[in-house]
Amino acid sequence: MERNKCVVKLHDVSIYHTDGSSRSPKSDDELVLSDVNLTVNEGEMVYFIGRVGSGKSTLLKTLYAEVQLLEGEGSVVGIDLRKIKRSEIPHLRRRLGIVFQDYQLLDDRNVFYNLYDVMKATGWKNETDIRRRIDEVLTLVGLDNKAYKMPFELSGGEQQRLVIARALLNSPRLLLADEPTGNLDPVTADGIMRLFREITTKGCAIIMSTHNTALIEQYPARTIMFSKGKISEIDLAASFSE
16 A cells, blocks of 8 residues: 655644643633644655744644644644544654754763664664664764764764754654754755755655745745744745745
């Protein structure tokens, strides 16, 4: 049977800030976004843009079940976000790649063991397979000669590449990145974007929140604007060419 190429499907979704005590919105829950409809397919690059507090990070958190979906229909990599149990969330996250703003690297372990420990924790057992996969992702992100460096010995761009390598270990169909270039200089940010473009050619979709419209101009892709509690797809490329 052919695999469904849709990795994100949201239909008539509303997202709330909630305490998580109920599977439906309560009167004191704060509405963050409403009427959210979004479909993302394998290999697509999608930008989330909008002001701070417009809901970009909250929607990303909904996609990896950090924020509970209470209203509407939503699925990520085939998993129903309305029906997912707390015990099933680790299974969902193992099928995603997540790149946080803060790198969350293990400072007392070198590059290799930052990846090795994640693989062990997510069920990899064969040492040969583990080492082969680590070699693959480090080569992909351009850190194949840094395996035994400590995180503090890496530049900011190299640390971000390590975070991306970690996110790719389990061959995710979807990578979620929250402001991945926010703390990087323009040259380093450009390298991260070229890496993301290469990742999408391998079939992995990427959803990336950003404030950097210059990057979008250089690497155009679908762009979703967050404003006044709604989302809408916009054609930034057209506005750049005017």
